[in-house]
Amino acid sequence: MRHSKNLSTNSRSNETACIGGNVAPVSNWDGSNVPDLLALERLDRDLFRNRINQSNANNALFGGQVLAQSLTAAMHTVESQPDARAVHSLHGYFLRAGLAHVPVIFQVDRTRDGGRFSTRRVIAIQNGEPIFHMECGFHAAEDGFDHQFELPAGTPDPDSLRGLAELVDEFGDSMPNWLHERLRDPQQPVEARPVHPEHFFHSTKQNARRSIWMRVPSGAGASATEQAAMLAWISDHWLSGTAVLPHVLPASGPDPFIASLDHAMWFHRPVQMEEWLLFDTESPSAQSGRGLSRGLIFARDGALVASVAQEALLRRRRAAK
DSSP states (O other), X not given: OOOOOOOOTTTOOEEEEEEXXXXXXXXXXXXXXXXXXXXXXXXXXXXXXXXXXXXXXXXSBOHHHHHHHHHHHHHHTTTTSSSOEEEEEEEEEEOXXXXXXXXXXXXXXXXXXXXXXXXXXXXXXXXXXXXXXXXXXXXXXXXXXXXXXXXXXXXOOXXXXXXXXXXXHHHOTTXXXXXXXXXXXXXXXXXXXXXXXXXXXXXXXXXXXXXXXXEOGGGTTOOHXXXXXXXXXXXXXXXXXXXXXXXXXXXXXXXXXXXEEEEEEEEOSOOOTTSOEEEEEEEEEEETTEXXXXXXXXXXXXXXXXXEEEEEEEEEEOOOO
């Protein structure tokens, strides 16, 4: 899932789109600050628009951006509740590939505000057509039972592992040039350290599972709602690729075309995105051109902060001649 290239403010390419009779500029993300990417402009009580887009490897909108911005829009409509209601779950469907040069309109439906729960439905729209829709729930915290799975035994501390820029020369021989450039880019918004680098860089006939420590340095000082949105955004990084790990894909032959179909997430405990998080992911099944991936997200101290599941379209892409 490719981030856009770093561009200065003056050289950043701008496109315009006519939405509701207004011309709205949208900028390519420079990859520096994740809260800036996810921020929205409020057009009306329950209507929002983004100002920055992030493209993926298919030159479409990165799904994690639309997911996280939809959640941001929903959270803006819960802030007026008399008690603090944090997101506890979301369930979204990707309907169409988003256009990277067109802004996105987010329309929120205030489905319900109950005693301790709120429900919202969000539709993300481009050129008058929905590209994504999501249901999400919010909960005012209360006392209750408490248990969790433990951090996988034997997981090395992130300080003992190497980052992607250090690993790409050793393991990235089969990767395309654009991915080499991306992984070596010192301005990457996400720092990632694979627990088993060989599982990250190469297809493997072992179990479809991999673990990666990740963090977002620009998340330092962000609000609780911004932290939740960033967690949704980063949850779409490297997740669906877990489903292709058992399948040998020769470097000189076809590589996989991966596109998210749906995304579900449950938020268990507060998170600080500038701190290391372990994404422990697995794929229980791939069939009929689709693959299911799921994961547990742990804080460095072992707290289970979230769970995530995603189904993606998996196709072999013909090699360029």
